[in-house]
Amino acid sequence: MAKSKPRVKVPKKAGKGEVITIKTLISHKMESGLRKDKKGELIPRQIINRFTAKFNGATVFEAEIQPAISANPYLQFNMRAEDSGEFEFIWVDDDGSTYTKKQALSVS
Amino acid sequence: MKDMTRRDALSLAAGMAVVAAFPMPTMAAADNAMAEIEQFTGGAEAAQSGRVTLEMPEIAENGNTVPLKVSVDSPMTSDDHVKRVIIVSMGNPRPGVATFRFSPMNGVAEASTRMRLAKTQDVVAVAELSDGSFHMTKTTVKVTIGGCGG
Numbered sequence: 001m002a003k004s005k006p007r008v009k010v011p012k013k014a015g016k017g018e019v020i021t022i023k024t025l026i027s028h029k030m031e032s033g034l035r036k037d038k039k040g041e042l043i044p045r046q047i048i049n050r051f052t053a054k055f056n057g058a059t060v061f062e063a064e065i066q067p068a069i070s071a072n073p074y075l076q077f078n079m080r081a082e083d084s085g086e087f088e089f090i091w092v093d094d095d096g097s098t099y100t101k102k103q104a105l106s107v108s
Numbered sequence: 109m110k111d112m113t114r115r116d117a118l119s120l121a122a123g124m125a126v127v128a129a130f131p132m133p134t135m136a137a138a139d140n141a142m143a144e145i146e147q148f149t150g151g152a153e154a155a156q157s158g159r160v161t162l163e164m165p166e167i168a169e170n171g172n173t174v175p176l177k178v179s180v181d182s183p184m185t186s187d188d189h190v191k192r193v194i195i196v197s198m199g200n201p202r203p204g205v206a207t208f209r210f211s212p213m214n215g216v217a218e219a220s221t222r223m224r225l226a227k228t229q230d231v232v233a234v235a236e237l238s239d240g241s242f243h244m245t246k247t248t249v250k251v252t253i254g255g256c257g258g
Contacts, residue, residue, distance in 0.1 A: 019215035019216055032224070034202075055213065058211075059209075059211060060211055060213045061208070061209065061210060061211065061214060062208070062209040063206055063207065063208050063209070063219070063221075064206060064209075065206050066202065066204040067202065067224075068197055068200050068202065068204065068205040068206075068223050068224050069205065069206055069221060069222070069223055069224070070172060070173040070221075070223055070224055071172070071173070073221065073222075074220070074222050075219065075220070076177075076219065076220035076221070077208075077210075077214060077218065077219045077220075078214050078215050078216050078218055079213055079214055079215060080184075080213060080214070080215030
């Protein structure tokens, strides 16, 4: 399949206690498994089925995703910034492959 | 039924013909959706308490990508927070959309995504709080062009 490219928008700096918004998107066709090709045969399902956001190793937010989520799945959520550290974002594909992206956050 | 008049018989027959012609795909979808919600709550009652807000457009021109934002009124402390939120479609071929798992680290219980809607339907959000209670809301979205490859 075409390479999936994760993208993340997180502030690099935050004040202590500030609630920041995290926006993530990964390019992915999210084939639902319900569509048929020209021959009338079902196109096998292939979606991103799970997304996990960790901060300094602790899970902040997780999403279990079904085929009803649009192509190029977008997820937005929040975190209260208490300490500096590193985000790790993980997307899991039906085919078993995972895509990860890391980003540092500095809290003052 | 033994006193059935001609009119009763005709209307009954007409009713049966309608049932036969439309084998209730929408009813089946709604039943599946209810089953999905029941599985999430473990059979517990979900209160329409106004604590859950589901923001979606009233009319979606393109069912392939409909923005959705769910938020739950919660202080998000370790003692009192939202654990999970499930999004369920009442009219798609499959009811499940997504399950969000929150933690007290989130600060606010809020998440946004984009979903597919096959047709005009209700979308339901059910939240599980740390005290074990369930809260729900639903919203109706009118879809101009369905989003399941149809």
